[in-house]
Amino acid sequence: MRIHFIAIGGSAMHNLAIALHRKGYQVTGSDDVIFEPSSSRLDKHGILPKSMGWNEDNITENLDAVILGMHALVDNPELLKAQKLGLRIYSYPEYIYEQTKDKLRVVIGGSHGKTTITSMILHVLNYYKKDFDYLVGAQLAGFDTMVKVTDSAPIIVIEGDEYLASPIDRRPKFHLYKANIAVISGIAWDHINVFPTYQDYTRQFDLFIDTIQPDGKLIFCKKDNDLNAIVENSNAPVEKIGYEIPDHEVRDGVTYLLPGETALKIFGDHNLMNLNAARLVCQQLAISEEEFNVAIASFTGAAKRLELLNSSNETNVYKDFAHSPSKLKATIDAVKTQFATRKLVACIELHTFSSLNKDFLTQYANTMCNADVAIVYIDEKTFEHKKMQPFTKEQVQMAFNDDNLQFFNDFALLESYLQSINFYRTNLLLMSSGNFGGLDLTKLARELNTVS
Structure with missing residues (x-):
């Protein structure tokens, strides 16, 4: 070929x-x-x-x-x-389907948690040395590529993005995989340059359900009211399996699954929800709950998802890919809940087209209210590159509904501000799909003041 x-x-x-x-x-x-x-x-x-x-x-x-x-x-x-x-011209999702149309296709969709759920499934399958193909949106420990397509594997696990397939194919990617087993982790408006209204966006998930093959399975988050309504109103000939947060307990900064006291290396309600979705998928792939718990105990998380950069003097510094309002709030809430006795300094870089749109910015209202210090950073060059009108500090504070929010558009000033804070018994959470203007986050994490 x-x-x-x-x-x-x-x-x-x-x-x-x-x-x-x-x-x-x-x-x-x-x-x-x-x-x-x-x-x-x-x-x-x-x-x-x-x-x-x-x-x-x-x-x-x-x-x-x-x-x-x-x-x-x-x-x-x-x-x-x-x-x-x-x-014959294909988009890459079309060609993935072409290569895997005789396999069992597991497709992970949703506005958030896709990479983590996919990574969890791959981790468990790899733990038990199963033969499988995959497509995932992040580099994972133990996997040298983000795509594997073979002739031998009977299944493929696909992270199903809702963005467009190609310049000449305006369908969302996840519509093209024709899932046998599908997951929808939740719905939170994104990609407003393509889906200008919330209704346009949610419609894509309704259509996704219709692409699931007859007698297939739909695993979905029951805590998402809008998603629940879409699933209930769907007439697709599929089995619908809902999930919520599993029973768990947090002790001394460690989360344990109950019953069984399985100690996890991940934390946060959003990650526990992701875990439950992965567990249900694995059950469909003939892996029992007990087998799943044994394997998931060693899962450390997907790259850039609550990635620990440094830990010292009761201070943890995390880097996370969160950028949309729902991801931002979930990540802040996770760190604050896991370390209830510590303060939290949370900093997000607004970088995507959606987040820099003045009409969408109000979606961030109250998303950072659980942080003791909330910081928003926007690289001023980003507005120039995207040919957009820059925000003022007052506009950002109003959109986030927080008059105390700190705002920076110069990474050197942001770095200086963070270095001026005493982080003893205080965690730092740095969130972005960008790179904070080139700021060396690992070096920053090592050099923070954590002296009591």
């Missing part, structure tokens, strides 16, 4: 390219820019483009398929050539 990737440098795209290369396919690709770690990883497998840029000569009649990444534009010269030649 001869496969060409247009925009091969993307996170999922380069991982799929490596997976197909390992499968023995002849893989080529192109992109206008490729960042690390994609560049080194493609180079390691000998499929890094020799030069950057688009070249229609890359597209020839003998290609079996062209896989189009979201980074490409509709007037991309390679895409236009492929269309002219009548070649």
